[in-house]
Amino acid sequence: MARRKKIYEGKAKILYEGPEPGTLVQYFKDDATAFNAEKKDVIEGKGVLNNRLSEFFMTGLNNLGVPTHFIKRLNMREQLIRAVExxxxxxxxxxxxxxxxxxxxxxxxxxxxxxxxxxxxxxxxxxxxxxxxxxxxxxxxxxxxxxxxxxxxxxxxxxxxxxxxxxxxxxxxxxxxxxxxxxxxxxxxxxxxxxxxxxxxxxxxxAHTGQKLDKDVFRRDLGNLADAYTEVARRLGVLPQNGVPRGKPTLIN
The missing domain is CATH 3.30.470.20 (ATP-grasp fold, B domain)
Incomplete structure (x- = not known):
C-alpha cells in the first residue's frame, strides 16, 4: 500500500490525507515538548494514551451535542477526523x-x-x-x-x-x-x-493530594510523564486492553 500523503506535522501529531474528501487521519506521536519546543523528549506510549483519552472526551462531547471534528478512532495511534479550517x-x-x-x-x-x-x-x-x-x-x-x-x-x-x-x-x-x-x-x-x-x-x-497528572510533570521534572497519563486513563477506564506499548512507535500505512 502506498504511503499516505502527509498534510501537516506538529509537535505532538501528524495529519495525513483521509480516505474520503473532507477527512483527515490524525496520528498521535510520542514526542513531548515544553517551553515552545525548547525542551523535547520522546515518551514511549504517550501517543497511545492521548489518542484514547481524546477519543473519550470528543465522543462524550459529540453525544452531548457539542460538535467536534472527531469521527472515530482507527487504531491505537490514529483517529479519523473532519478536515476543518x-x-x-x-x-x-x-x-x-x-x-x-x-x-x-x-x-x-x-x-x-x-x-x-x-x-x-x-x-x-x-x-x-x-x-x-x-x-x-x-x-x-x-x-x-x-x-x-x-x-x-x-x-x-x-x-x-x-x-x-x-x-x-x-x-x-x-x-x-x-x-x-x-x-x-x-x-x-x-x-x-x-x-x-x-x-x-x-x-x-x-483532588486530594494535589499531585500533577499532566504535562507539568515533564515541564518541571516531577516524575514519569507516561505514568501520570496512565493514571488519568486508568481512573477514566479508557486504558487499552493490552496496556500501553513501550516499544518504538511505527506508522501504519
Whole structure:
C-alpha cells in the first residue's frame, strides 16, 4: 500500500490525507515538548494514551451535542477526523490559578478563580503564541464577534463536561486549551472543537493530594510523564486492553 500523503506535522501529531474528501487521519506521536519546543523528549506510549483519552472526551462531547471534528478512532495511534479550517487561536479556560496567569497577575498557584476565565492566544510559534484580546481578534479578522461569542460558549460547555467527568474520578481540571475549527456545509458554516483534549492540553491535579497528572510533570521534572497519563486513563477506564506499548512507535500505512 502506498504511503499516505502527509498534510501537516506538529509537535505532538501528524495529519495525513483521509480516505474520503473532507477527512483527515490524525496520528498521535510520542514526542513531548515544553517551553515552545525548547525542551523535547520522546515518551514511549504517550501517543497511545492521548489518542484514547481524546477519543473519550470528543465522543462524550459529540453525544452531548457539542460538535467536534472527531469521527472515530482507527487504531491505537490514529483517529479519523473532519478536515476543518482552524481559527488561528488557542482558547484557554482557567478554573484555578496556575502557570502563566499566576506569573502575570501574581496570584498564588492553586487559588480558585471566582469564575472560569477564557483567554485567547494567537497561534504563532515564532512569536511564542502571544496572548491577544477580542479587539485584536476582530481587528485582524481572525474571527467575528459572533464567532467569538460562539467560541466562548463552546469552551465553557467543554469546561463543564470535562471538569465534571474529572471530578468524578478525583481529579481537578485546573485549566485546558482547545482549538476551534470551521466546517463549511454549502453556504452554512459551523464551529467545532478540534485538535485534541488530553493531558497534553490540560492541567490536571489529584483532588486530594494535589499531585500533577499532566504535562507539568515533564515541564518541571516531577516524575514519569507516561505514568501520570496512565493514571488519568486508568481512573477514566479508557486504558487499552493490552496496556500501553513501550516499544518504538511505527506508522501504519
Amino acid at each position: 482552524i481559527i488561528p487561536l488557542e482558547v484557554v479556560v482557567r478554573n484555578i490559578a496556575a502557570g502563566s496567569i499566576s506569573k502575570r497577575l501574581g496570584i498564588e498557584e492553586g487559588t480558585p478563580l471566582p469564575r472560569p476565565i477564557v483567554e485567547f492566544y494567537y497561534k504563532d510559534d515564532a512569536l511564542g503564541d502571544p496572548m491577544v484580546t477580542e479587539e485584536h481578534i476582530i481587528a485582524f479578522g481572525w474571527a467575528s464577534q459572533q464567532d467569538l461569542d460562539d467560541i466562548v460558549a463552546l469552551a465553557l460547555r467543554v469546561n463543564d463536561f470535562v471538569s465534571g467527568i474529572m471530578m468524578g474520578v478525583g481529579i481537578k481540571l485546573v485549566d485546558f486549551k482547545i482549538e476551534i475549527g470551521r466546517i463549511w456545509e454549502g453556504d452554512y458554516m459551523r464551529l467545532v472543537v478540534a485538535d485534541e483534549i488530553s493531558p497534553d492540553s490540560c492541567r490536571l491535579w489529584d
